[in-house]
Amino acid sequence: MTGKAAGLPVLVAGGGVAGMQAALHLADAGVPVVLAEREGFLGGQVFRLDKVYPTDHCAFCPVWPKARACRSHPLIRLRLKARLETVEEDGEGTVAVLRVAPDAVDADRCVFCGRCMAACPRGAVVGRPDDIPHDPSTAPRAIVLDDLCDGCGACAAACPASAIEKSALGRREPSFERIPVRTVVHATGFREPVPHPAPEFGAGTHPDILTAMAFEKLTAEFAKGDGPLRCPSDGRPAKSVAFVQCAGARDMRHIPHCSAVCCMHASKHARWLKRRDPSLDVAIYHTDLRTPGKGQEAYMRAARAEGVRFFHARPGLVAPLDQQRAKGVLLRHEAAEKVASTVVDLVVLNGGLACNPSTVDGATPGNGTDSGRPGISRACGFCREPADIARSVIQAGAVVAALLQELADCVPGDAMEASRG
Amino acid sequence: MADAVVLCTCCGAMEEIFDMAAIEERLKGGGSAPVPMCVVPRLCSREGARLAADRMRQLPPGGLVIGACAFSARGDAVMGMLAEEGVRDIPVHWADLREGCAFVHPGDAKGATMKAADILAMGLADLGRADGGAPVLRTPPHRRVLILGGGPAGLAAARAALQRGVDVTLVEKRPAIGGMLPMLRKLFPDMGSSSDMLARLDLPAGVDLRTATAVSELRPALGGFTVTLKGVKGDGKPEELSVGAVILAMGGQPVLPKGRLRYGELAGIASQMELETRLAKAERNPDDAASLPRKAVFVQCVAAREDDRPYCSAVCCPAALKNGMRLLECVPDAEVTVLHRNVCMPGRELESFYRLARERGVRMRPMDPEVPLEILEEDGKVSGVRMQDASSGETVTLPCDGLACSTPVAPAPDAAKLAAMLGVRLDDMGFVCGEEPARPLETPVRGVFCCGSVRWPCTVAQAVEEGAAAGLLAATHVAEPSATPSWRPLNVAHATATILDRDCSGCGRCLAACPHGACVPDRGSGPRRTVAVLADRCEGCGGCAAVCPTGAARIAFRPVAGVVEGLRRVLEVA
Ligand SMILES: Cc1cc2nc3c(=O)[nH]c(=O)nc-3n(C[C@H](O)[C@H](O)[C@H](O)COP(=O)(O)OP(=O)(O)OC[C@H]3O[C@@H](n4cnc5c(N)ncnc54)[C@H](O)[C@@H]3O)c2cc1C
Ligand code: SF4
Ligand code: SF4
Ligand code: SF4
Ligand code: SF4
Numbered sequence: 001m002t003g004k005a006a007g008l009p010v011l012v013a014g015g016g017v018a019g020m021q022a023a024l025h026l027a028d029a030g031v032p033v034v035l036a037e038r039e040g041f042l043g044g045q046v047f048r049l050d051k052v053y054p055t056d057h058c059a060f061c062p063v064w065p066k067a068r069a070c071r072s073h074p075l076i077r078l079r080l081k082a083r084l085e086t087v088e089e090d091g092e093g094t095v096a097v098l099r100v101a102p103d104a105v106d107a108d109r110c111v112f113c114g115r116c117m118a119a120c121p122r123g124a125v126v127g128r129p130d131d132i133p134h135d136p137s138t139a140p141r142a143i144v145l146d147d148l149c150d151g152c153g154a155c156a157a158a159c160p161a162s163a164i165e166k167s168a169l170g171r172r173e174p175s176f177e178r179i180p181v182r183t184v185v186h187a188t189g190f191r192e193p194v195p196h197p198a199p200e201f202g203a204g205t206h207p208d209i210l211t212a213m214a215f216e217k218l219t220a221e222f223a224k225g226d227g228p229l230r231c232p233s234d235g236r237p238a239k240s241v242a243f244v245q246c247a248g249a250r251d252m253r254h255i256p257h258c259s260a261v262c263c264m265h266a267s268k269h270a271r272w273l274k275r276r277d278p279s280l281d282v283a284i285y286h287t288d289l290r291t292p293g294k295g296q297e298a299y300m301r302a303a304r305a306e307g308v309r310f311f312h313a314r315p316g317l318v319a320p321l322d323q324q325r326a327k328g329v330l331l332r333h334e335a336a337e338k339v340a341s342t343v344v345d346l347v348v349l350n351g352g353l354a355c356n357p358s359t360v361d362g363a364t365p366g367n368g369t370d371s372g373r374p375g376i377s378r379a380c381g382f383c384r385e386p387a388d389i390a391r392s393v394i395q396a397g398a399v400v401a402a403l404l405q406e407l408a409d410c411v412p413g414d415a416m417e418a419s420r421g
Numbered sequence: 422m423a424d425a426v427v428l429c430t431c432c433g434a435m436e437e438i439f440d441m442a443a444i445e446e447r448l449k450g451g452g453s454a455p456v457p458m459c460v461v462p463r464l465c466s467r468e469g470a471r472l473a474a475d476r477m478r479q480l481p482p483g484g485l486v487i488g489a490c491a492f493s494a495r496g497d498a499v500m501g502m503l504a505e506e507g508v509r510d511i512p513v514h515w516a517d518l519r520e521g522c523a524f525v526h527p528g529d530a531k532g533a534t535m536k537a538a539d540i541l542a543m544g545l546a547d548l549g550r551a552d553g554g555a556p557v558l559r560t561p562p563h564r565r566v567l568i569l570g571g572g573p574a575g576l577a578a579a580r581a582a583l584q585r586g587v588d589v590t591l592v593e594k595r596p597a598i599g600g601m602l603p604m605l606r607k608l609f610p611d612m613g614s615s616s617d618m619l620a621r622l623d624l625p626a627g628v629d630l631r632t633a634t635a636v637s638e639l640r641p642a643l644g645g646f647t648v649t650l651k652g653v654k655g656d657g658k659p660e661e662l663s664v665g666a667v668i669l670a671m672g673g674q675p676v677l678p679k680g681r682l683r684y685g686e687l688a689g690i691a692s693q694m695e696l697e698t699r700l701a702k703a704e705r706n707p708d709d710a711a712s713l714p715r716k717a718v719f720v721q722c723v724a725a726r727e728d729d730r731p732y733c734s735a736v737c738c739p740a741a742l743k744n745g746m747r748l749l750e751c752v753p754d755a756e757v758t759v760l761h762r763n764v765c766m767p768g769r770e771l772e773s774f775y776r777l778a779r780e781r782g783v784r785m786r787p788m789d790p791e792v793p794l795e796i797l798e799e800d801g802k803v804s805g806v807r808m809q810d811a812s813s814g815e816t817v818t819l820p821c822d823g824l825a826c827s828t829p830v831a832p833a834p835d836a837a838k839l840a841a842m843l844g845v846r847l848d849d850m851g852f853v854c855g856e857e858p859a860r861p862l863e864t865p866v867r868g869v870f871c872c873g874s875v876r877w878p879c880t881v882a883q884a885v886e887e888g889a890a891a892g893l894l895a896a897t898h899v900a901e902p903s904a905t906p907s908w909r910p911l912n913v914a915h916a917t918a919t920i921l922d923r924d925c926s927g928c929g930r931c932l933a934a935c936p937h938g939a940c941v942p943d944r945g946s947g948p949r950r951t952v953a954v955l956a957d958r959c960e961g962c963g964g965c966a967a968v969c970p971t972g973a974a975r976i977a978f979r980p981v982a983g984v985v986e987g988l989r990r991v992l993e994v995a
Contacts, residue, residue: 017859025890028897029585055857062859072497111463111490113434160432161463250772257769288763292735294857294877295848301731312787312811337813386768390861394883397862397890401581404893408584 009034009077010403011096011181013084014356016044017389018381019187020066021396026185027075029404034179035076036098038083040107040144042067044189045382046389048213050220053268053388054295062389080107085176087184096181102171104156105143109163116143116155116164124149145169182407183378185399187392188356190259190382197254201247201349206320207232208329208346212265215348219269228277231345234327238345240281241273242331244315248352250287255352260386262350263290267300269348270308283309283344285333293388311335318347355383378403423481424548425457426541427473429464429489431519438523440534447538448545456545465495467502474506484512486544488537490519492913504908514544515910543987547912562665562868562899562957563645564588566892569636569839572600573881574873574888575670576622581892582668583627587899590629590662594653594835597632598624600672600873604694606701608881609743610774618881636835639667639842641938641955645868645899646843665899666868667843668891669853671833672884673874676730678723678826683796689714689803689823690796693740696825700747710751714823717748718806720794721761725829727790732850734829734878738765741827742775745783758784758819760794760808786819787811796824830878843869844938852877862891866938867958870895916961916976918954924973925951931965931974940965940974 012023015037023035041047042063049059070076081101088095105116117125126144143163145155151170192211196203203209208231210218219229228237243266248254263286270282289310291297304310315333321343328343380395381387387395426448430436441460448456459476463469464487477485485508489499492515503509518537526533566582568575571593583589597603602622605615624630631650637659638649645665651657675694678684684692691699703709719741725734738761745757764785766775779785788794789811797805797818805820832851840847845864846854853871855861862870872887873879879887918939920931927950931940939958943951952974954965965974 025893025897028900029893052858066859068493111431111434111465111495113432115434160434161466256772256776258767258772260767288765290763290765290767292733292765292767292878294852294861297726297733298731298849385770389858391883393859394861394886394890397581397893398577398886401577401584401889401893405580405584 006182007032008093008180008182010183010185011036011084011179012185012187014038014044014187014189014381014383015042015070015078015080016187016189016381016392017046017062017066018189018387018392018396019044019185020070021393022185022187022380022400023070023076024066024073025397025400026403027073029400031075031404031407033076034079034096034181035070036079036082036084036096038081040081040103042070042078045213048216050216051268051272053264054293054299056268079177082177084184084188092180094181094183096179096184098177098179099174100177101174102168104145104165104168104171106163106165109161110143111161111163112143113160115158115160119154119158120149121152121154122148122150125155147172183403185403186379186383187381187396188383190353190386191356193248193255193352193354196349197248197352198251200317201244201315202318202320202329202347203349206329209318209320210346210348212262212348212350215269215346219272229273229280229346231327236327236345238280240283240344241346241348242342242344243270243284243348243350244318244331245284245286246314246351247349250351255354257386258290259351259353260290261353261388264293264296264299264388266348266350267303267308271299271303271306274303274306274308278307281309281344282307283311285311285313285315285331287312287314293390318349353382353386423457423483424486424545425459425477425480425483426486426488426545427464427476428458428460428518428541429469429487430460430462431490432463435518435523438527438530438533439518439537440530443534444538444541447535448541464489465498465502470499470502470506474503474508477508482511484514484548486514486516486541486548487910488516488518488541488544491517491521492910494520496910496913500908500910509908512548513910514547514912516540516544539991542990543984544912546987546990547984549986561644563663564899565590565662565664566666566668566895566899567592567646567648567662567664568668568670570600570670570672570833570873570875571595571598571630571632572670572672572873572884573602573618573622574672574875574884574891575600575668576624577885577888578668578670578872578892578895579624579628580622581889582896583625585893585896585900587896588629589627590631590664591624592634592636592650593630593632594635595632598630602881605697605881606704607743607747609739610770612743612746622885636839639839641843641866641941641958643955643957666870666895668895669836669839669845669869669871669875670873670888670891671836671839671875673830673832673878674834676724676828676831678828681723682720682794682824682826683798683803684826687796687798687803688801691823691825693719693737693744693825693827696744697740700744700751703751704747707751713748713752714755714821715752716756716821717745717758717823717825718819718821719745719757719759719825719827720806721759721827722790723826723828726762730829730850732829733765735765736830736878736880737827739771739774739880741825742766742778742783744825746778746781749782756784757782758786760786760788760806762788762790830874833875836875844935845869846936862887862894865936867960868898869938917956917959918961918963918965918974918976920952920954920965921973921975922951924971926971926973927951928970930968930970934964934968936962936964
């Protein structure tokens with residue numbers, strides 16, 4: 001690497017807990033960072049969680065201080081709505097190409113007064129992405145212009161903070177930003193695959209068969225208050241909920257790996273449901289119950305003590321009943337070497353989380369901490385190895401430590417020297 | 422002192438809800454001198470800050486109440502710009518009128534206006550009571566990191582911290598570094614050799630390594646901690662070091678299956694760790710394979726996941742599968758059956774290791790923890806296990822000539838002692854606690870970090886990851902702070918406790934109550950035993966003040982009197 005490369009930033013792709021932590025570690029060591037996040041906000045999937053195990057705190061806590069630290073760190077440049085498209089090696093070095101969605105709203109100027117929303121004749125200005133179940137008074141807000149915008153400029157005229165760039169309104173095409181970087185750290189996290197990888201579990205066939213993240217949203221306290229848990233299909237109060245574990249995961253036809261977080265994720269939901277309504281029948285159908293992390297087994301034992309029922313059985317079929325005749329969802333599973341059928345109101349499919357590919361060609365970063373090629377392929381968080389919040393944060397530190405070592409080895413006397421004083 | 426109010430309209434959003442004139446009127450209260458008030462349209466813009474600063478310059482010197490958004494929204498930016506415009510180092514109270522008032526009362530303009538005026542009035546009262554507002558001086562931490570334990574976690578921590586350019590001392594109580602590694606020989610999940618791993622982790626030049634050394638005292642001090650080291654046998658001259666941060670990496674130790682499954686009673690029954698050692702011998706010298714079992718049964722979760730030890734130790738399932746495969750390699754016609762409650766192989770790497778083990782012929786059988794195993798014997802040696810298969814419900818007898826008990830890892834024996842010296846909390850199982858889940862390696866005591874199996878049982882790869890991450894955190898902690906602490910409002914500033922020497926009776930309750938290890942016995946020369954607060958460790962939680970029977974411990978900057986005075990004024994006006 002030439003002396004020129006030494007002053008270049010490291011690009012961190014993904015602004016979830018792992019990416020934010022990696023950016024902070026790098027910046028604390030004196031290395032400039034560009035933090036690129038596909039969505040319009042930092043926090044990733046954790047921001048979509050209502051509560052987090054094993055503390056049962058709301059998810060806001062782990063995210064918010066890190067997001068604030070990233071926003072205010074002088075060495076971190078934040079690029080929101082910017083997705084890492086490719087990483088190129090030209091003769092000069094490494095170039096990260098970001099695909100930046102058009103964004104007419106300058107988040108640093110906007111004061112969230114909402115006048116643009118009222119002014120827009122087409123209803124194209126919306127508040128924070130509405131799939132985030134948080135209390136609006138604590139979650140950082142964001143003004144977003146959606147596809148309905150035709151560029152009339154009414155919002156820009158109404159904005160008292162000059163936060164809307166009129167010339168950028170109505171633009172659909174993304175722009176591409178080429179950033180010379182020293183290297184890229186991938187922290188693109190996970191997603192629930194769509195369509196669901198295991199059709200026998202009936203995902204998408206009925207509103208009362210939900211994925212874990214959809215259930216999170218349904219039960220989030222801020223979204224729903226204290227009322228009974230209602231079935232999305234017809235609004236009747238649910239009396240029974242079944243969690244199907246490893247749905248689509250640990251299955252050679254689908255996703256061979258274990259998602260590592262869903263045993264605890266299900267226990268968390270189960271305990272919160274029981275707290276909300278002790279009369280609810282809550283059952284977890286599992287293969288292996290994996291609770292090796294700190295405090296996890298104790299959490300699971302508490303769930304059992306609170307009346308959550310655990311069945312060592314992997315359902316083979318989940319299907320809605322004929323809704324003309326009876327409400328509910330059928331669950332077919334094995335019990336003592338016989339096939340049993342159970343009818344429940346709600347079924348939650350847990351497992352089968354997939355790593356987010358970080359670049360357009362679908363390449364997953366894989367095991368990045370010890371990958372040989374300098375310049376590309378370092379990863380932390382779920383996109384490297386299924387990981388919960390604690391593990392993701394730890395991995396970020398490990399990846400950065402290895403990276404700092406490597407950067408120091410190839411460029412003596414670079415920016416990091418300065419930080420050593 | 423003439424205090425003033427700056428009121429931001431947030432580009433008019435506040436004016437839509439508040440009646441600004443009514444606020445001004447109400448602040449005058451019972452006819453006293455009017456409070457100078459300056460209304461600006463957008464305080465977080467350069468123009469807004471300049472407007473406010475110009476106005477402040479025309480007024481006699483005094484404090485300032487800022488009524489605007491929640492401090493967390495734009496507060497830092499506003500304070501920074503005001504300082505740049507020349508308004509700085511005066512007492513400021515930040516009043517949240519937007520998120521805390523306007524936004525939550527959109528339909529009640531009159532009520533919201535009254536509430537806003539009350540919030541401002543209370544801010545003014547708080548200013549009047551502020552005791553000077555001198556910022557707490559924090560002693561810069563010593564630029565040395567102390568690492569306790571030279572296993573994979575400690576070694577990785579040392580490398581990462583040293584890389585960041587801080588000094589590192591690593592203390593290992595055994596004569597050599599490596600922790601459990603030398604005992605393992607082959608490692609899951611890639612069957613890599615542990616000596617290669619150890620070579621990769623070997624300490625870089627520049628680390629101050631102390632082997633066969635013990636910590637005899639470790640106590641919080643200004644700028645970090647003071648540690649006293651001496652030889653493990655109590656030999657050698659004690660040496661005192663000042664360090665800015667401590668990384669706990671003392672690891673763990675496998676529990677022995679004493680009193681379980683006739684361990685120690687019958688021949689042929691071993692702990693998984695003991696089998697591990699015999700396998701290593703056989704791998705080095707094939708003649709030793711003769712002593713290995715031909716029909717082996719491994720029992721998982723022995724002395725784990727039960728009332729006394731209600732945790733899963735994370736490494737014993739992968740270790741059993743690893744040793745099963747090793748046994749099959751040393752003795753190709755052997756049979757290995759693993760009796761398990763669940764097979765704990767989470768993630769991608771371990772799950773594929775699990776598949777590999779089954780492909781290689783390791784057999785798995787679920788057992789019911791409620792149904793005890795029966796150990797069969799012949800001539801003082803184990804000959805079989807009778808168990809109930811949890812999936813079929815059948816009772817089966819598995820003949821065997823060797824039984825290995827997979828027991829959990831327990832925290833290092835010194836963990837409790839060292840944690841107590843530092844004021845660090847342990848969990849119910851005796852492992853060190855970080856701030857789960859987002860800051861898992863940072864203990865609540867500032868400057869104390871944890872990693873590896875002293876935090877929780879983990880694989881070597883995880884211990885190395887945790888060590889590296891903890892090394893970076895500790896280095897950042899002791900490195901010179903880059904930015905000078907910014908000027909902040911009184912009600913937002915970091916408050917710390919003070920203990921009034923005069924009133925302290927030396928009862929020591931605060932020592933036990935402080936979760937951050939900031940209250941320490943005062944080692945001063947005075948005749949009485951009192952307590953001192955280490956300002957650079959205090960988080961201002963108020964735990965000491967809550968338990969102090971004499972009122973000697975209190976939180977500086979936030980005298981209750983200010984709040985009381987504020988309430989009095991507001992209630993009087995109403
Ligand atoms: C049977 C078995 C098999 C295993 N097999 C594998 C495997 O194949 N692959 C794998 O990844 N993991 C395996 N593990 C797990 C592995 O042992 C741990 O992950 C690893 O040892 C953790 O590293 P550590 O540095 O945290 O602790 P340790 O390795 O225990 O090291 C801690 C060090 O601290 C020292 N120390 C303790 N107290 C003090 C003190 N007061 N002052 C100074 N020094 C102190 C100790 O002497 C020791 O050297 C296995 C574990 C068991 C029980
Ligand atoms: S955000 Fe608030 S309520 Fe939630 S865990 Fe943190 S402190 Fe508690
Ligand atoms: S009008 Fe301007 S300041 Fe107000 S919410 Fe819209 S973009 Fe933000
Ligand atoms: S300082 Fe706060 S209240 Fe004032 S304009 Fe800025 S965001 Fe709005
Ligand atoms: S890792 Fe396996 S053997 Fe060890 S406690 Fe957990 S489930 Fe039991």
